Amino acid sequence: MTLSDIYHETSSALRANKVRSGLTMLGIVIGISSVIALIAIGNGAQSSIQSSIQSIGSNLIIVMPGATRTPGSIVSAGRGTAQSLTNEDATAIASQVSGVVAADPEVSSNKQVTFQGTNTRTTILGTGDQYPTVRNLQIADGSYFTQNQITSLARVAVIGPTVVTDLMATGTEPVGQEIVIGGDTFTVIGVTVAKGGSGFTNQDDQIFIPLTTAQQLFTGNKYLSTISVEADNTNDMAAVQADITTLLLGRHSISNPTNADFSTINQADIAATASGITQTFTILLAAVAGISLLVGGIGIMNMMLTTVTERTREIGLRKAIGAKKSDISTQFLVEAVSLTFIGGGIGVALGILASYLVTTFGGITTSVTSSSVILAFCVSAGIGIIFGYYPARRAASLNPIEALRYE
Amino acid sequence: MIEIKNITKVYGSAGAEKVRAVDGISFTIKDGEFVAIMGPSGSGKSTLMHILGALDTPTSGTYHLDGKDVSSLTDEELAEIRRNHIGFVFQSFNLLPRTTVLRNVSLPLMYAGVKVEEREARAKAALVSAGFNESHFLHLSNQLSGGQIQRVAIARALVNNPSLILADEPTGNLDTRTGEIVLGTFQKLNRENGSTIILITHEPDVAMHANRIIHIRDGKIVEDKINPNPTKARTDTVDKI
Structure with missing residues (x-):
């Protein structure tokens, strides 16, 4: 033949x-299209989470103070509450750890902010001049403050777009305006580009002021709430993280690492955790779709068995x-595989259409990957072979x- | 050349009562003979036909088709014999439904691996030999009359130049006149092409069209005689299907 x-x-x-x-064929069409669409939704979620993680900076290592422990007590006030990191620690990390591009000291506090009668309460972040580099922050309007302004304790502020809409009437040019933060007047010198929320924090609802100003006016001490470190490249992150830990342990004269008064978080770990979650989610969705594929496959087998019975005389004649x-088994196997293959083709088209519609009308990012399309084709051909084999035999x-x- | 010696076919497993459907039959059929195997139902003629048609193997005895021993072949080897040496005409369900006449006739060639271009020419030649009207070559099988169907079946049986054409009650579903036409086609093929034909039937009238009649009853040959005056199918109707 x-x-x-x-x-x-x-x-x-x-x-x-x-x-x-x-x-x-419809059974296979539904199965394949739901596999394609659901994997696309899962992948879309994954890539949007990944990109929002990337938006907080690339190759980022965050150093945070450890927990406060009252001497003699076992009560911990929680991580990040200790006053253990200083500006000098940040400077030391930048200058002494190899593979570090920049280390930016930060101190954060919450203050009431007012502007011409309107007010809001938001996060006030005192940072060094490296912050935009390290945290991937872009300035939409005006500029970020310089090292000189930090040294001179300048009362200047860079504000997020959410703060602008909260405080100022539409059409107001924010740069050059005077705002009052916690009782002190600051001049707005820049507005950041909107980043969107990441998890529980809104990165656009923040005000950035020079670190020194924040320490003088708001915290009254030299301690930091975070040091953001940018590593040279992704591969060295673990090594850089270990070096920072060693350096700070030495600087803080702590011999036992379990007693460290700080902790470090590697951005790659955060990304891995997040992608682990979305992967589980994608697998779950694909499994549900896979079950409908299985049911479709059983439908194929059922039909092929009926066909074989109906065409017994034809088989005898042949x-x-x-x-x-x-010759006979090839004929019936090819029939089953064609059904699943055509069904798979229609299913792929429908699945792509469905993910497009979800993106257009549901506002959920989807991404149809060629690997999921190839997978769908292989699976549908495989189903044809598996469920067509027995009737053909x-x-x-x-x-x-x-x-x-x-x- | 067909040579069967002492063929038996026993049904039923050990212990249970055995049925000897074919019980020690021997005969020789030379090339170019037109033989009718006749017997009532239950006489074992169907079982004999299955063995002659290489659809089944005998329990004992030997069957030589063109010098080749067919009695102990495997399923796949039997399929090869059917493909290249035997042409079948059945009583009913001869053609694939919803398939053109030409394609039905080409089917054995497809299984024999003949090239597509060659198939069509050979199928057309076979249809012409079977007296099938050329204008109907592309008709679908379900658009044909009973007589036309049998002619297409005969053409299909011819198409691979078999050593033997085996017709199992080919007129069983036809009225007398159409049956006559089909029998006339066999006579014509036997006479003009020298085809070897074995006709299985339970009707004496049909058997009388052959040149030799083998009578079977209870799995045994009761009579094997030359038919000196075969009934001549009315040839005036032969070409009018």
Whole structure:
């Protein structure tokens, strides 16, 4: 049998029962399209989470103070509350740890902010001049403060877009305005580009002021709430993280690492955790879709078994005129595989359409990957082979005499 | 050349009562003979036909087709014999439904691996030999009359130049007149092409069209005689299907 013979036999057999072939195919269409669409939604969620993690900086290591412990007490006030990190620690990290691009000291506090009668309460972040580099912050309007302004304890502020909308009337040019933060007047010198929320914090609802100013006016001490460190490249992050830990342990004269008064978080770890979560989510979705594929496959097997029974006489005739077992089994197997393959093709198209519609009308990012399309095709062909094999074997092993007598 | 010696076919497993459907039959059929195997139902003629048609193997005895021992072949080897040496005409369900006449006739060639271009020419030649009207070559099998179907079946049986054409009650579903036409086609093929034909039937009238009649009853040959005056099918109707 040539390929064109097989094609001819298959298409005429499938056309003979259009409605039945169509309905059987529908099972595969639904299965494949839901696999494609759900994987696309899962991938979309994953990439949007990844990009929001990337938006807080690249190759970022965050150093935070440890927990406060009152001497003699076992009560911990929680991580980040200790006053253990200083400006000098930040400077030391930047200058002494190899593979560090920049280390930016930060201190954060919450203050009431007012502007011409309107007010809001937001996070006031005192930072060094490296902050925009380290944290991937872009300035939409004006500029970030310089090292000189930090040294001179300048009362200047860079504000987030959310703060602008909260405080100022539409159309007001924020740069050059005077705002009052916790009782002290600051001049707005810049507005950041909107980043969107990441998890529980809104990165756009923040005000950035020079670190020294914040320490003088708001915290009244030299301690930091965070040091953000940018590493040279992703591969060295673990090494850089370890070096920072060693350096700070030395600087704080702590010999036992378990007693460290600070902790470090590696951005890669955060990304890994987040992608682990979305991966689980994607697998869950794909598993649900996979079950519908399985049901579709059973539908194929059911139809093929019915077909074999119905066409017993035809099989007998074909055998009588010389068809080999392999001719018969090929014919029925190709029928099953064509059903799943055509169904798979339609399913892929529908799945892509469905993810497009979800993005357009549901506002959820989706991403159809070529690997999921290839996977879907392989799975549908595989289902055809697996669920078509048994009926095809049954057809091929029919005794020609019995088959010819079959009524 | 068909040579069977002492063929038996026993049904039923050990212990249970055994049925000897074919019980020690021997005969020789030379190339170019037109033989009718006749017997009532239950006489074992169907079982004999299955063995002759390489659809089944005998329990004992030997069967030589063109010098080749067919009695102990495997399923796949039997399929090869059917493909290249035997042409079948059945009583009913001879053609694939919803398939053109030409494609039905080409089917054995497809299984024999003949090239597509060659198939069509050979199928057309076979249809012409079987007296099938050329204008109907592309009709679908379900658009044909009973007589036309049998002629297409005969053409299909011819198409691979078999050593033997085996017809199992080919007129069983036809009215007398159409049956006559089909029998006339066999006579014509036997006479003009020298085809070897074995006709299985339970009707004496049908058997009378052959040149030799083998009578079977209870799995044994009761009579094997030359038919000196075969009934001549009315040839005036032969070409009018």
